Amino acid sequence: MIRRRFCSALALILALAGLAGCASVPESSPVQVLREVSDGEGGTLPAGPVEGSNPLDLVRDFVFASGSSAAEHGSARRFLAPDAVEWDDAASLTVLDGQFDTVPAAGAQDPNSGVTTIRIRGTAVGRLSSSGAFEPEQATFQQDVTVVRRNGQWRISNVPAGVVVPLSIFRDNYRQVRTWFVDPVRRLAVADLRYVPSVPARAQPARALELLLAGPSEALLDAAVSQFPPGAQLRSNAVVGSDGALIVDLTGIGDLDEPARRLLAAQVVLTLSEVNVSRVRLLVDGEPLLSGTPELTREDVAALSAEVQPGADVPGVVVAGGRVRQLDGPQPSAPLPGPVGNGAYDVESAATTGDGQRLAAVVRMGGRRALLVGGGPGGAVSPVSLDAATMTRPSWTPTGGEVWTVLDGAVVARVLVDGTGPARTGQVNADQLTALGPIRDLRLSRDGMRVVAVVGGALYTAAVARRIDGEVAIRNIHRLRPDDLGEVVAADWRSAESIVAITRGTDMLVGQVSVDGLSVQQVLGNNLTPPLTAIAAAANRPLLVTDQTGVWSFAGGDQAAWRQVLGGAPDAVPLYPG
Template identity: 50%
Template sequence: MRARLLRAAPLLLALAVLAGCASVPGHSSVQVLRQTGDQGNSDVPTGPVDGSDPLNLVRSFVYASGRPAERHAAARRYLAPQASSWDDGAALTILDETFDTVFSPTPPPGGPDRASVRIRGTRLGTLDASGVFRSAPAPVEVDVGAVRRDGQWRIDALPQGVFVRLSDFRANFRSLKAWFVDPVHRTLLSDPHYIPSGRTTELAARAIELLLRGPSEDLGDAAVTSFPRGAALRANLTETPDGIVVADFNGVDSLAEPDRRLLAGQIALTLAEVSVPRVRVLADGEPLLPGRPDVGREDFADLVAGPTATQVPEPLVVDGGKVRRLTGPGQDVPVGGQAGNGSFDVVDAAATSRTNRIAVVSREQTGTQRLLVGPRDGQLVATPVSGATLQSPTWNAAGDEIWVLANGVPQRVLVPGAGTGATGPIRALGLDTDELRAAGSLTDLAMSPDGSRVAAVAGGRAVVGAVVVGPDGAAAVRRVRALRPAELERAVALDWRATDQLIVTTNTDQPVHLVSIDGLTLDRLPSVNLTPPLRAVAAAPGRAPYFVADRSGVWSYAGGDLDAWQQMLGATSSAQPFYPG
């Protein structure tokens, strides 16, 4: 049976068709790719209501602008003929939910049949040409002209680009993780983008286009692509009779075998995000991986940075000078080895599932604190890091580096060992955190599950930056940005709920939040039973529950249970819950 052509949208898409929001399942279901011309979702709004006044007309226009289908056909119904040249692809600005439409202070010339309406709201940020959200919170005021013809008001003058409410954006767009390569560890990292919801054909074409563009500026040199410069699709995507998508590229046949596998992994993982379970990756008509033409997400599990699916982290807690396992409400048992037997007075700790090791902060008899590392259930050895105060130890994805705040300054330590690929003694490594420290005094630190980013509490704000490792092995934190500074003021602690989402605690009336790493989405969790101030928080990808430590103890939340937090440990004011990374 002849392969059906997927008449995908052109690879160079306008800004207005690059955006999105939705969590991606770990396993994609099989879906038949339909032709672009097939019957789709056409239930667009009917347009302005007869007799609408200018204020309601402009407000309804903003609502309709959330629908990107057919070059914003729904919004164009509000335009007069003289506004037909409106460029909806010039920019995409996302507004907070509440906005006003008021008459401009200075009426336009032309008498009662002309009006000038001002849109007043709060800008959350903009979407760039590659579908990456750029946080830029600020007040915004935009004037829109309206004209009355035959008794009906229509918009005849407006700025180029689109203004979209956050709720409309979330309803009509979805997130897409494009996958790229960590050039140091040679693993795959996800890079969040946004695209309009649509047919699988359109989503698959946009996914390939994002891969060909390369990683976003947010990751910078922390990620690269295996696509050589000038590589491109030879033809539109096609589908075999048994549902396998065929992607044939030119300009990739010169790649060595390891780079071919990384490239195939990039393609398979990215297309899996849009429900393409298997893909046939070709180079000039021949299999990119000789003998393995058809690949899927599961074929590259070993290349994904961070703990594997078989390494399920268990919740741990530092309390009473020991590291303990949280086995149930009011139940905890010390871990084996020196971390849990009282050999050291442990005040903080972090574990890694990748290499089954633990790092602890020990309070010495001299009053100083020292960082120790070793097997989870074994002997601990000292690292070169000590100081008056050590806090927030956190492991990288490979399990061969530990970062820690020493007197408020991040320090980086190499911890060689079996399975890490690192050799030699435990030693300090170069780390440039000037951009991170410029954001404010650091009080918490957490490495992302894939090691590509680090999050911190800096000056009472939640910030995130890319981890860039240079040719000499020295690392730097770059492109640091604050996440929702107005809503996440007085931040106290944070942890990674996923590679693209953080859980943040604040000392405010709404103390627990989930925020995307680009700052686009913010969701508040219940606070029932919690007693401020909160001190610590723990989360892990794909794991429930969350844990927080407040004035009275350690609490857990997994949803349900009347949206209340459940007490795990009581009568403790110093416990520090954590998940292995």
């Protein structure tokens, strides 16, 4: 979002100096002008009000025009009467889902009087924070706007602070980017979703750097950290050199060791790659941040990304009939060798690590549940000192050093498996989550920074906060799309930014939701037999669900229907590694 008058004045100064954007530039630092980040598309403002518009259409067109943030929402301001010149467009940005209405407000004056009140009515899905992060909150929305007739034309004379934008218009005018921060335990870069105005594109690198310097969003607060010290800033505006590399000159970095400098470089380069910057000349006080490596590309820092996906050679498996079975391969549905597949245990659910080297299984023992941990499929397993009437399916951290499950819907347990001795158990502080109701499903994201949980039939995401003293807590909880999803049964991570959930509804049996709740998309479900009971997902792999007839697979693309991969198994629980 473009800041208030201060930011506009600063942008004007920078523009007069041949610069772009609203970056933080110290007054005492020299500004080096080489050439702009991209060739100048200034962004043509959408059309203003249509002559002769009635009050309802005028307000509706105003809402659509509010999607463009250019020139302090200059297009939307064309709809305002002089009385509304102080409209505070920077106060907030609310996103409406799909259809919205403009109707006369209750008790509104007759339009023949020359003044009336129009109500904007719809469903809000959330708001864009000042940090450029989307914060989900689906709720009924209404806002009243006063409209007056001046010189024969209707104009808005009073509008509440903030901007209201339909989701489709928001998508047209804002670009999703990932800013990158640091997992303090694994010391790897993790992504944090943000949104920046699409126009002008030349300002996007400056805005991305501004968000990066400001630190993680509320969603990852206390979970991710930044290698930028509090006093770090741009020494000069980021500009493109004559060789095409973006020059980013920082100051206030302090005394960072080489690993910390490399992580900082990864934060900058990965973030700028989101806005089409392919090469970065990263400097500190005019000197290369990394000695001997003045210029960096995404490939140079890719190894520092925490994004982990199951290896292509690690197969998915399924638990059915109390045994862990193959899901594909030369003998689909054949039980795996070893105790989890030969009937020695009555297995209810299971999960392997991303590399397939370890397995955890929840087994039934009378009316209780126990957790077994051991080698990969076919290997020996040992019981862990956990006992409960119910346990959720296991979920592994990306290192394979911890496996999580929920006991009796109320206690989030983690089991430490470090290979140096017997597995050790510990708890996760999940008080904020359990206060919402019983936890029916919980999955760690494959970068280890978040969980998705089904609590009391609702879908939630939260951050995994780890402290130096070893405490682990679930924080920053957000509910995703309650009106669209209804009662949720189970969920899994499709990617670090995408979740797939199954529901008890009929309108949306399977839905894909962005991690921040901005978007929800119905997945084809025309040949499934509800109710659905289990789901498995992973990047670049088909979705797997269990219905009343067995396990089905859907890869999307040109596939017109789900394909059954295991029949006669309504109790099956499919799983991908992780």
